[in-house]
Amino acid sequence: VSNRIVQGKVVVVTGAGRGIGREIALLFAKEGARVVVNDIGASLAGEGADRTPAKDVVRLIRDGGGEAVASHDSVADFGAAQRIVQTAVDTYGQIDCVVNNAGILRDVIFHKMSFDDWDSVLKVILYGAFNMSRAAATHFRRQNRGCFVHMISNSGLAGNVGQANYGAAKAGMVMLSKHIALDMQRFNVRSNCIAPSAWTRMTGSIPATTPDQAARVAQRAMVTPDKNAPLAVFLASDAAGEVNGQVFYTRMNEIFLMSQSRPLRGLHRQEGWTPQTIAEHALPALRPCFYPLDRNQDVFSWDPV
Numbered sequence: 001v002s003n004r005i006v007q008g009k010v011v012v013v014t015g016a017g018r019g020i021g022r023e024i025a026l027l028f029a030k031e032g033a034r035v036v037v038n039d040i041g042a043s044l045a046g047e048g049a050d051r052t053p054a055k056d057v058v059r060l061i062r063d064g065g066g067e068a069v070a071s072h073d074s075v076a077d078f079g080a081a082q083r084i085v086q087t088a089v090d091t092y093g094q095i096d097c098v099v100n101n102a103g104i105l106r107d108v109i110f111h112k113m114s115f116d117d118w119d120s121v122l123k124v125i126l127y128g129a130f131n132m133s134r135a136a137a138t139h140f141r142r143q144n145r146g147c148f149v150h151m152i153s154n155s156g157l158a159g160n161v162g163q164a165n166y167g168a169a170k171a172g173m174v175m176l177s178k179h180i181a182l183d184m185q186r187f188n189v190r191s192n193c194i195a196p197s198a199w200t201r202m203t204g205s206i207p208a209t210t211p212d213q214a215a216r217v218a219q220r221a222m223v224t225p226d227k228n229a230p231l232a233v234f235l236a237s238d239a240a241g242e243v244n245g246q247v248f249y250t251r252m253n254e255i256f257l258m259s260q261s262r263p264l265r266g267l268h269r270q271e272g273w274t275p276q277t278i279a280e281h282a283l284p285a286l287r288p289c290f291y292p293l294d295r296n297q298d299v300f301s302w303d304p305v
Protein backbone atom coordinates (compact mmCIF):
# COMPACT_ATOMS: atom_id res chain seq x y z
CA VAL A 1 0.00 0.00 0.00
CA SER A 2 2.79 2.41 0.91
CA ASN A 3 4.28 2.49 -2.59
CA ARG A 4 1.00 3.29 -4.33
CA ILE A 5 1.91 6.12 -6.65
CA VAL A 6 -1.19 8.37 -6.28
CA GLN A 7 -2.05 7.48 -2.68
CA GLY A 8 -4.57 9.95 -1.22
CA LYS A 9 -4.98 12.02 -4.37
CA VAL A 10 -8.43 12.95 -5.65
CA VAL A 11 -9.04 12.55 -9.36
CA VAL A 12 -11.99 13.17 -11.67
CA VAL A 13 -12.10 10.94 -14.73
CA THR A 14 -14.73 11.94 -17.30
CA GLY A 15 -16.29 9.31 -19.55
CA ALA A 16 -15.09 6.75 -16.98
CA GLY A 17 -18.06 4.40 -17.30
CA ARG A 18 -16.66 2.58 -20.30
CA GLY A 19 -13.61 1.86 -22.40
CA ILE A 20 -10.37 3.73 -21.74
CA GLY A 21 -11.77 6.00 -19.01
CA ARG A 22 -13.02 3.02 -17.04
CA GLU A 23 -9.55 1.44 -17.05
CA ILE A 24 -7.95 4.74 -16.03
CA ALA A 25 -10.41 5.10 -13.12
CA LEU A 26 -9.78 1.50 -11.97
CA LEU A 27 -5.99 1.92 -12.03
CA PHE A 28 -6.18 5.26 -10.19
CA ALA A 29 -8.19 3.55 -7.44
CA LYS A 30 -5.80 0.61 -7.32
CA GLU A 31 -2.92 3.07 -6.93
CA GLY A 32 -4.58 4.74 -3.95
CA ALA A 33 -6.53 7.65 -5.47
CA ARG A 34 -10.11 8.57 -4.58
CA VAL A 35 -12.02 8.76 -7.85
CA VAL A 36 -15.00 10.69 -9.18
CA VAL A 37 -16.30 8.39 -11.90
CA ASN A 38 -18.08 10.74 -14.28
CA ASP A 39 -20.10 9.37 -17.19
CA ILE A 40 -23.35 10.53 -18.71
CA GLY A 41 -23.86 7.10 -20.27
CA ALA A 42 -24.40 8.31 -23.80
CA SER A 43 -24.41 6.39 -27.06
CA LEU A 44 -21.31 6.57 -29.24
CA ALA A 45 -22.91 9.46 -31.16
CA GLY A 46 -23.64 11.24 -27.88
CA GLU A 47 -27.35 10.47 -27.52
CA GLY A 48 -29.27 9.34 -24.45
CA ALA A 49 -28.18 8.94 -20.85
CA ASP A 50 -27.66 5.88 -18.65
CA ARG A 51 -26.43 5.87 -15.06
CA THR A 52 -25.42 2.20 -15.13
CA PRO A 53 -21.84 2.45 -16.57
CA ALA A 54 -20.60 4.98 -13.98
CA LYS A 55 -22.37 3.15 -11.12
CA ASP A 56 -20.86 -0.18 -12.17
CA VAL A 57 -17.33 1.25 -12.13
CA VAL A 58 -17.90 2.79 -8.69
CA ARG A 59 -19.15 -0.55 -7.38
CA LEU A 60 -16.11 -2.32 -8.86
CA ILE A 61 -13.75 0.14 -7.15
CA ARG A 62 -15.54 -0.14 -3.79
CA ASP A 63 -15.60 -3.94 -4.03
CA GLY A 64 -11.83 -3.79 -4.42
CA GLY A 65 -11.51 -1.71 -1.25
CA GLY A 66 -11.10 1.61 -3.06
CA GLU A 67 -12.94 4.92 -2.78
CA ALA A 68 -15.12 6.26 -5.57
CA VAL A 69 -18.24 8.29 -6.20
CA ALA A 70 -20.40 8.43 -9.34
CA SER A 71 -21.26 11.56 -11.31
CA HIS A 72 -23.68 11.58 -14.22
CA ASP A 73 -23.43 15.18 -15.41
CA SER A 74 -22.42 16.14 -18.95
CA VAL A 75 -19.02 17.73 -19.51
CA ALA A 76 -20.54 19.57 -22.48
CA ASP A 77 -22.42 21.92 -20.16
CA PHE A 78 -20.42 24.57 -18.29
CA GLY A 79 -22.62 24.55 -15.19
CA ALA A 80 -22.71 20.75 -15.10
CA ALA A 81 -18.90 20.63 -15.31
CA GLN A 82 -18.75 22.87 -12.23
CA ARG A 83 -20.92 20.30 -10.43
CA ILE A 84 -18.62 17.42 -11.49
CA VAL A 85 -15.61 19.20 -9.99
CA GLN A 86 -17.63 20.23 -6.92
CA THR A 87 -18.49 16.55 -6.35
CA ALA A 88 -14.77 15.89 -5.80
CA VAL A 89 -14.36 18.83 -3.43
CA ASP A 90 -17.57 18.14 -1.50
CA THR A 91 -16.88 14.41 -1.16
CA TYR A 92 -13.13 14.35 -0.60
CA GLY A 93 -12.21 17.94 0.31
CA GLN A 94 -9.83 18.55 -2.60
CA ILE A 95 -9.15 17.88 -6.27
CA ASP A 96 -5.70 16.90 -7.53
CA CYS A 97 -6.26 15.84 -11.12
CA VAL A 98 -8.80 15.99 -13.95
CA VAL A 99 -8.60 13.42 -16.73
CA ASN A 100 -10.52 14.80 -19.71
CA ASN A 101 -11.52 11.56 -21.39
CA ALA A 102 -15.22 11.87 -22.31
CA GLY A 103 -15.72 11.75 -26.05
CA ILE A 104 -18.18 11.00 -28.80
CA LEU A 105 -17.76 10.22 -32.48
CA ARG A 106 -19.75 11.26 -35.55
CA ASP A 107 -17.62 10.31 -38.52
CA VAL A 108 -18.81 11.64 -41.87
CA ILE A 109 -17.04 12.89 -44.98
CA PHE A 110 -16.63 16.65 -44.80
CA HIS A 111 -18.96 17.76 -47.59
CA LYS A 112 -21.78 15.82 -45.92
CA MET A 113 -21.02 16.94 -42.37
CA SER A 114 -24.03 18.67 -40.80
CA PHE A 115 -23.73 21.55 -38.38
CA ASP A 116 -25.03 19.22 -35.68
CA ASP A 117 -22.29 16.62 -36.40
CA TRP A 118 -19.73 19.38 -35.96
CA ASP A 119 -21.36 21.08 -33.01
CA SER A 120 -22.10 18.01 -30.88
CA VAL A 121 -18.55 16.62 -31.21
CA LEU A 122 -16.95 20.01 -30.46
CA LYS A 123 -19.29 20.47 -27.46
CA VAL A 124 -18.34 17.20 -25.76
CA ILE A 125 -14.65 17.05 -26.69
CA LEU A 126 -13.30 20.60 -26.88
CA TYR A 127 -15.87 22.53 -24.83
CA GLY A 128 -16.01 19.58 -22.42
CA ALA A 129 -12.24 19.82 -21.88
CA PHE A 130 -12.47 23.58 -21.40
CA ASN A 131 -15.46 23.36 -19.06
CA MET A 132 -13.81 20.76 -16.83
CA SER A 133 -10.41 22.44 -16.88
CA ARG A 134 -11.81 25.87 -16.12
CA ALA A 135 -13.90 24.53 -13.23
CA ALA A 136 -10.87 22.77 -11.73
CA ALA A 137 -8.52 25.72 -12.36
CA THR A 138 -10.21 27.76 -9.60
CA HIS A 139 -9.41 25.03 -7.07
CA PHE A 140 -5.93 24.36 -8.48
CA ARG A 141 -5.06 28.02 -8.13
CA ARG A 142 -6.34 28.12 -4.55
CA GLN A 143 -4.52 24.89 -3.63
CA ASN A 144 -1.40 25.96 -5.53
CA ARG A 145 -1.31 22.48 -7.07
CA GLY A 146 -3.10 20.44 -9.72
CA CYS A 147 -2.78 18.35 -12.82
CA PHE A 148 -4.58 17.80 -16.12
CA VAL A 149 -4.41 14.78 -18.37
CA HIS A 150 -6.21 15.24 -21.68
CA MET A 151 -7.09 12.17 -23.73
CA ILE A 152 -6.66 13.35 -27.31
CA SER A 153 -6.30 11.37 -30.53
CA ASN A 154 -3.91 10.80 -33.36
CA SER A 155 -6.73 12.14 -35.52
CA GLY A 156 -5.95 15.52 -33.96
CA LEU A 157 -2.20 15.15 -34.61
CA ALA A 158 -1.85 13.41 -37.98
CA GLY A 159 -5.42 13.31 -39.31
CA ASN A 160 -7.91 10.92 -40.78
CA VAL A 161 -10.57 10.75 -43.47
CA GLY A 162 -14.12 11.57 -42.33
CA GLN A 163 -13.17 13.06 -38.96
CA ALA A 164 -12.98 16.83 -39.51
CA ASN A 165 -15.15 17.46 -36.43
CA TYR A 166 -13.33 15.00 -34.19
CA GLY A 167 -9.84 15.90 -35.47
CA ALA A 168 -10.44 19.63 -35.04
CA ALA A 169 -11.77 19.09 -31.51
CA LYS A 170 -8.80 16.92 -30.50
CA ALA A 171 -6.27 19.29 -32.09
CA GLY A 172 -7.95 22.08 -30.11
CA MET A 173 -7.41 20.09 -26.92
CA VAL A 174 -3.69 19.83 -27.67
CA MET A 175 -3.29 23.61 -27.70
CA LEU A 176 -5.70 24.05 -24.79
CA SER A 177 -3.36 21.81 -22.80
CA LYS A 178 -0.24 23.71 -23.87
CA HIS A 179 -1.78 27.05 -22.97
CA ILE A 180 -3.03 25.82 -19.60
CA ALA A 181 0.53 24.57 -18.95
CA LEU A 182 1.91 28.01 -19.80
CA ASP A 183 -0.68 29.95 -17.81
CA MET A 184 -0.78 27.77 -14.70
CA GLN A 185 2.83 26.65 -14.30
CA ARG A 186 3.16 29.46 -11.75
CA PHE A 187 0.61 27.62 -9.56
CA ASN A 188 2.36 24.24 -9.83
CA VAL A 189 -0.27 23.02 -12.28
CA ARG A 190 0.78 20.60 -15.03
CA SER A 191 -1.10 19.75 -18.22
CA ASN A 192 -0.25 16.92 -20.61
CA CYS A 193 -1.94 14.99 -23.44
CA ILE A 194 -2.20 11.30 -24.23
CA ALA A 195 -3.40 10.04 -27.60
CA PRO A 196 -4.59 6.56 -26.63
CA SER A 197 -5.39 3.53 -28.70
CA ALA A 198 -7.73 0.73 -27.79
CA TRP A 199 -10.36 -1.58 -29.04
CA THR A 200 -13.56 -0.05 -27.65
CA ARG A 201 -16.99 0.62 -29.10
CA MET A 202 -15.38 3.74 -30.58
CA THR A 203 -12.90 1.84 -32.76
CA GLY A 204 -15.43 -0.94 -33.23
CA SER A 205 -17.50 1.54 -35.24
CA ILE A 206 -14.84 1.76 -37.98
CA PRO A 207 -16.20 -0.13 -41.01
CA ALA A 208 -14.12 -3.05 -42.31
CA THR A 209 -15.18 -3.98 -45.83
CA THR A 210 -11.95 -5.07 -47.55
CA PRO A 211 -9.77 -8.02 -46.36
CA ASP A 212 -7.01 -5.48 -45.64
CA GLN A 213 -9.32 -3.47 -43.37
CA ALA A 214 -10.56 -6.64 -41.69
CA ALA A 215 -6.95 -7.63 -40.91
CA ARG A 216 -6.30 -4.21 -39.39
CA VAL A 217 -9.44 -4.49 -37.28
CA ALA A 218 -8.39 -7.95 -36.04
CA GLN A 219 -5.01 -6.52 -35.09
CA ARG A 220 -6.65 -3.53 -33.42
CA ALA A 221 -8.91 -5.79 -31.36
CA MET A 222 -5.82 -7.02 -29.51
CA VAL A 223 -5.11 -3.51 -28.22
CA THR A 224 -6.97 -3.46 -24.91
CA PRO A 225 -8.04 -0.17 -23.24
CA ASP A 226 -6.16 -0.86 -19.99
CA LYS A 227 -2.84 -0.36 -21.81
CA ASN A 228 -3.37 3.43 -21.76
CA ALA A 229 -3.97 3.70 -18.02
CA PRO A 230 -0.42 3.45 -16.58
CA LEU A 231 0.76 6.63 -18.33
CA ALA A 232 -2.34 8.59 -17.25
CA VAL A 233 -1.82 7.57 -13.61
CA PHE A 234 1.91 8.27 -13.77
CA LEU A 235 1.29 11.77 -15.18
CA ALA A 236 -0.97 12.55 -12.19
CA SER A 237 1.66 11.40 -9.70
CA ASP A 238 4.37 13.44 -8.00
CA ALA A 239 6.92 11.32 -9.89
CA ALA A 240 5.87 13.28 -13.03
CA GLY A 241 6.64 16.66 -11.48
CA GLU A 242 8.94 17.65 -14.34
CA VAL A 243 6.49 16.61 -17.10
CA ASN A 244 4.46 19.55 -18.39
CA GLY A 245 3.09 20.58 -21.80
CA GLN A 246 3.96 17.24 -23.42
CA VAL A 247 2.04 15.07 -25.90
CA PHE A 248 2.24 11.27 -25.72
CA TYR A 249 0.83 8.43 -27.77
CA THR A 250 0.17 5.01 -26.28
CA ARG A 251 -0.38 1.84 -28.28
CA MET A 252 -0.43 -1.48 -26.46
CA ASN A 253 3.04 -1.84 -24.93
CA GLU A 254 4.51 1.20 -26.73
CA ILE A 255 4.80 4.77 -25.42
CA PHE A 256 5.68 7.56 -27.84
CA LEU A 257 6.59 11.16 -27.15
CA MET A 258 5.07 13.13 -30.05
CA SER A 259 6.68 16.12 -31.75
CA GLN A 260 5.36 19.66 -31.46
CA SER A 261 5.39 22.31 -34.18
CA ARG A 262 8.75 23.91 -34.98
CA PRO A 263 9.91 25.81 -38.11
CA LEU A 264 11.11 23.40 -40.78
CA ARG A 265 12.68 25.70 -43.30
CA GLY A 266 12.87 29.53 -43.60
CA LEU A 267 13.52 31.76 -46.60
CA HIS A 268 14.32 35.44 -46.71
CA ARG A 269 14.32 37.78 -49.71
CA GLN A 270 15.88 41.20 -49.27
CA GLU A 271 13.29 43.02 -51.41
CA GLY A 272 10.30 41.13 -49.94
CA TRP A 273 7.96 38.73 -51.74
CA THR A 274 5.49 38.93 -54.58
CA PRO A 275 3.14 36.07 -55.49
CA GLN A 276 5.38 35.54 -58.54
CA THR A 277 8.64 35.28 -56.59
CA ILE A 278 6.95 32.94 -54.14
CA ALA A 279 6.09 30.71 -57.13
CA GLU A 280 9.59 30.97 -58.64
CA HIS A 281 11.76 30.97 -55.55
CA ALA A 282 9.94 29.98 -52.36
CA LEU A 283 7.91 27.07 -53.75
CA PRO A 284 10.85 25.05 -55.13
CA ALA A 285 12.85 25.78 -51.98
CA LEU A 286 10.07 24.67 -49.61
CA ARG A 287 8.65 21.80 -51.67
CA PRO A 288 11.14 19.17 -50.46
CA CYS A 289 9.95 19.87 -46.92
CA PHE A 290 6.21 19.61 -47.62
CA TYR A 291 4.42 16.91 -45.69
CA PRO A 292 2.52 14.26 -47.63
CA LEU A 293 -1.25 14.24 -47.13
CA ASP A 294 -0.94 11.35 -44.72
CA ARG A 295 -3.31 9.82 -42.18
CA ASN A 296 -2.82 8.16 -38.79
CA GLN A 297 -2.19 4.81 -40.43
CA ASP A 298 0.51 6.29 -42.69
CA VAL A 299 2.32 7.89 -39.76
CA PHE A 300 2.00 4.72 -37.66
CA SER A 301 2.40 2.39 -40.62
CA TRP A 302 3.31 -0.72 -38.62
CA ASP A 303 1.19 -2.75 -36.24
CA PRO A 304 1.97 -3.05 -32.54
CA VAL A 305 3.46 -6.35 -31.47
Ligand SMILES: NC(=O)c1ccc[n+]([C@@H]2O[C@H](COP(=O)([O-])OP(=O)(O)OC[C@H]3O[C@@H](n4cnc5c(N)ncnc54)[C@H](O)[C@@H]3O)[C@@H](O)[C@H]2O)c1
Pocket residue numbers: 014015016017018019020021038039040041042043044046053073074075076100101102103104124128151152153154195196197198199200201202203225
Ligand atom coordinates in the same frame (compact mmCIF):
# COMPACT_ATOMS: atom_id res chain seq x y z
N1 LIG B 1 -10.51 3.90 -28.57
C1 LIG B 1 -9.50 4.46 -29.19
O1 LIG B 1 -8.71 3.79 -29.88
C2 LIG B 1 -9.26 5.94 -29.06
C3 LIG B 1 -8.30 6.51 -29.91
C4 LIG B 1 -8.04 7.85 -29.79
C5 LIG B 1 -8.69 8.60 -28.84
N2 LIG B 1 -9.63 8.03 -28.03
C6 LIG B 1 -10.28 8.90 -27.04
O2 LIG B 1 -10.26 8.29 -25.76
C7 LIG B 1 -11.43 8.67 -25.03
C8 LIG B 1 -12.18 7.43 -24.56
O3 LIG B 1 -12.61 6.72 -25.70
P1 LIG B 1 -13.21 5.22 -25.65
O4 LIG B 1 -12.69 4.53 -26.84
O5 LIG B 1 -13.01 4.63 -24.31
O6 LIG B 1 -14.77 5.55 -25.91
P2 LIG B 1 -16.12 5.01 -25.21
O7 LIG B 1 -17.22 5.42 -26.11
O8 LIG B 1 -15.97 3.56 -24.87
O9 LIG B 1 -16.17 5.84 -23.85
C9 LIG B 1 -16.44 7.20 -23.83
C10 LIG B 1 -17.35 7.49 -22.65
O10 LIG B 1 -17.61 8.92 -22.61
C11 LIG B 1 -18.92 9.10 -22.15
N3 LIG B 1 -19.44 10.42 -22.53
C12 LIG B 1 -19.86 10.83 -23.76
N4 LIG B 1 -20.30 12.08 -23.72
C13 LIG B 1 -20.17 12.50 -22.43
C14 LIG B 1 -20.48 13.71 -21.76
N5 LIG B 1 -21.01 14.75 -22.43
N6 LIG B 1 -20.21 13.81 -20.44
C15 LIG B 1 -19.70 12.76 -19.76
N7 LIG B 1 -19.40 11.58 -20.34
C16 LIG B 1 -19.63 11.45 -21.66
C17 LIG B 1 -19.70 7.99 -22.80
O11 LIG B 1 -20.93 7.72 -22.12
C18 LIG B 1 -18.70 6.82 -22.75
O12 LIG B 1 -18.93 5.98 -21.63
C19 LIG B 1 -12.24 9.56 -25.95
O13 LIG B 1 -11.93 10.91 -25.70
C20 LIG B 1 -11.74 9.18 -27.31
O14 LIG B 1 -11.92 10.20 -28.25
C21 LIG B 1 -9.93 6.72 -28.13
